[in-house]
Amino acid sequence: MKDTALRLARRELVPAYLLLAVIVADQLLGSGRSASTLVVIVPLLASTLLGPWLTAAYGVLAIVAWLVLGFVDDQFSTASSRSAQLVRIGGIVLGALIAVVAAESRQRRESLLHRVERVAEVAQRAILADLPERIGPLALAARYESSAEDATVGGDFYAAHPTPFGTRIMIGDVRGNGLDAVRLAATVLGAFWERAEEEADLSRLLERLHASVRRVAADGDFVTALVVQIDDLGVATVVNAGHVAPVLLRADVATPLLPAAIRPPLGLPGTAVPAVEMLSAGDRLLLYTDGAAEARRPADRAFRPDDAVTADALPGRSAADTVERVFAALLDWAGNRLGDDVAVVVVRYEPGTSSVTVEN
Numbered sequence: 001m002k003d004t005a006l007r008l009a010r011r012e013l014v015p016a017y018l019l020l021a022v023i024v025a026d027q028l029l030g031s032g033r034s035a036s037t038l039v040v041i042v043p044l045l046a047s048t049l050l051g052p053w054l055t056a057a058y059g060v061l062a063i064v065a066w067l068v069l070g071f072v073d074d075q076f077s078t079a080s081s082r083s084a085q086l087v088r089i090g091g092i093v094l095g096a097l098i099a100v101v102a103a104e105s106r107q108r109r110e111s112l113l114h115r116v117e118r119v120a121e122v123a124q125r126a127i128l129a130d131l132p133e134r135i136g137p138l139a140l141a142a143r144y145e146s147s148a149e150d151a152t153v154g155g156d157f158y159a160a161h162p163t164p165f166g167t168r169i170m171i172g173d174v175r176g177n178g179l180d181a182v183r184l185a186a187t188v189l190g191a192f193w194e195r196a197e198e199e200a201d202l203s204r205l206l207e208r209l210h211a212s213v214r215r216v217a218a219d220g221d222f223v224t225a226l227v228v229q230i231d232d233l234g235v236a237t238v239v240n241a242g243h244v245a246p247v248l249l250r251a252d253v254a255t256p257l258l259p260a261a262i263r264p265p266l267g268l269p270g271t272a273v274p275a276v277e278m279l280s281a282g283d284r285l286l287l288y289t290d291g292a293a294e295a296r297r298p299a300d301r302a303f304r305p306d307d308a309v310t311a312d313a314l315p316g317r318s319a320a321d322t323v324e325r326v327f328a329a330l331l332d333w334a335g336n337r338l339g340d341d342v343a344v345v346v347v348r349y350e351p352g353t354s355s356v357t358v359e360n
Contacts, residue, residue, distance in 0.1 A: 015046040015058045019065060026069050036069035040092045043099035047106065055103040059096025066092055127186045131160050131345070135167045136232055139348040141319035143327055146341050155181030156289045156343035157189055161196045166231035168196050168205075171345050172243065173224045173289040175265075180218070187216050188223055188266065202227055202239040203272045206263060210241070213266040222267035226287060234279035234349050239272040241265050244293065247310050248277060249284040249322070254310040257285075279349040284322060286313050287347070291340035292326065298335040308333070319346040 019042045026035040043059035050058075070085055131142045142158055155174035160167060170192050174181040191212035192205075199205040205227060213223050226243040230236045238246060238257050242265035245256040259275035279285075292309050296302065305311075312329040316322030323346050330342065 011049050012054060014049060015042050016061075018042050018045055019058070019061060023065060023069065027072075034069065036066050037088050037092065039063075039066045039069075040095035043096040044102075047099040047103035050103060051107050052100050052104040056096070056100045059093075059099060062096060063089070063092055127182065127189065128157055129159075131158070135160060135162050137234075137349060137351045138167055138230060139319045139350055140169070140345070141323045142343070142345040143323050144341070144343045145327065145331075145338055155185055156291065156341040157185040158287070158343050158345050159189055159192055160345075161193060163197045163229075165200055166229045166235070166237075168192075168202075169228045169230070169287065169345060169347060171226050171287045171289065171343060172266075173291075173341075173343075175220075175222050175224075180221075184213065184217060184221060184223060187212055188225065192227075202229055202237055202274055203263075206239050206241055206266070206272050210266045217267050222265035224265045224290075228285060228287065228347070230279065230285075230347065230349065232351075234283075234351060236277045236279050236285065238275045238277070239263070240275075241270075241272060242268075244288060244290055247286040247313070248279075249286055249310070249313055249316075250280065250282075252314060254286075254307075254314055281349065281351050283349045284313075284316070284319065285347045285349075286310065286322065286326075287345040288326070289341065289343045291338060291342035292330055292344060294340060295330055295334040295342075296339055297333055298337065304330075304333055313346070316346070319348040322346040322348075 019039060022035060022038045022042070025038070029035055039062040042062045043055055046055040046058040066089065128144060131140045133140060140160055144156060144158070156172070157174075158169070158171040160169045162168075170189075172185070172188055174184045174188075188209055191209050195205055195208045199208060206225070209223075209225060213221075217223075222242070224243040225241045226238070226246060228236060228238050228246060236257075238259060240259055241263040245258050248255045248257055257275050257277055259273045261271070261273040263272035264270040286309070288309060293304065293306070295304050297304075308329070309326060312326045313322050316325045323344050326344050326346075327342075331338075
C-alpha cells in the first residue's frame with residue numbers, strides 16, 4: 001500500500017520536475033533569449049500521466065510560470081513584444097485546454113479498459129476454476145500458464161469432481177488458440193461438470209464429451225482429453241482421447257499409464273479403452289498438456305528432452321511441490337516465455353486421510 005502511494009506521488013511530481021527544468025533553462029540562457037514558451041509541454045505531459053483536474057492545475061502553473069518569466073526576462077517592455085507575448089500566451093492556454101481534454105479522454109478509456117479487464121478476469125476464472133486442495137484421500141495441485149500475455153485461460157484446461165464412482169480428474173488441450181479455443185474449452189468443461197456424475201463408464205463419458213465438441217466445433221477442430229478416475233481404494237482408471245499419457249510417479253520410478261488403445265481426440269470418431277492401475281500410498285499421478293513437453297530454448301530453439309517433465313517431477317514430494325518443480329524447470333528452459341499454453345495437474349494418493357471434500 002505504501003509503495004503504491006509512493007509511486008503515485010512520484011508520478012504526480014513528474015510534470016513539476018519538467019516545469020522546474022524549463023525555468024532553470026530559461027534563466028541559464030541569459031538576456032535576449034527565453035525558453036519560457038516550453039512551459040506548454042508541462043500540461044501536455046501531465047495529460048499522459050494524471051487526471052483532468054491535476055492536468056488543469058499544471059496548466060495554470062505553466063501559465064503563471066510563463067508570466068513570471070516574461071517579466072523577469074523583460075518580455076513586456078515594448079508594444080511589439082507585448083503583442084508577441086499575447087500570441088504566445090494564447091498558444092499556452094490553448095495547449096493547456098487541449099491537455100485537459102486529452103487527460104479526460106485518456107482517463108475515460110482507462111476506466112473502460114479496467115472494467116473490461118475485470119469482466120474478462122471473472123469470465124476466465126469461471127472457465128478455469130481453482131482445484132480443491134483435497135478430495136477424499138487425494139491431494140491435488142494444478143497450475144496453468146497461458147502463452148498469451150495478460151491471459152489467464154486459453155485452450156488448455158483441467159477440472160476435478162467427486163462422483164459416486166470416485167474422484168474424476170480431467171485435463172485437455174484444444175487445437176489452436178485464441179477466443180475460439182477458449183470457447184471450445186469452456187464447452188468441454190461444462191459438459192464434464194454436467195455429465196461426470198451421470199456416466200458410470202468412463203469410455204461412455206468421453207463419448208458424451210465428444211458429442212458436445214461435435215455440436216460446436218468448426219471443421220478440423222478437435223480436443224485432446226484425458227480423464228482419470230480414482231476411488232477411495234486407490235483404483236485408478238484412465239481413458240485417453242489423443243492426449244499426453246499420464247505418468248505414475250512411484251518412489252524414484254516414472255511409468256506412463258498407456259491403455260491398450262488410445263481414442264482419437266474429441267471431435268473425431270473412435271472408442272477409448274480404459275487402463276487400470278492400483279495406487280499405493282504416496283503415489284502421484286502427473287497429468288500435463290503438450291506445451292510442457294514441447295517448450296523451446298530461446299538460444300537455439302531446441303526442444304526439451306522427452307523425459308524432462310517426468311525427471312523434473314520425480315524429486316517432488318507433495319502435489320504442490322511437484323507442480324512447482326515442473327514449472328520452475330520449464331520456465332527456466334523457455335526463458336520465461338512460453339510458446340504454447342501449459343497445464344499441469346498432480347494428484348497424490350494419501351489413504352487414511354480425511355475423506356471430507358473441499359470444494360471451491
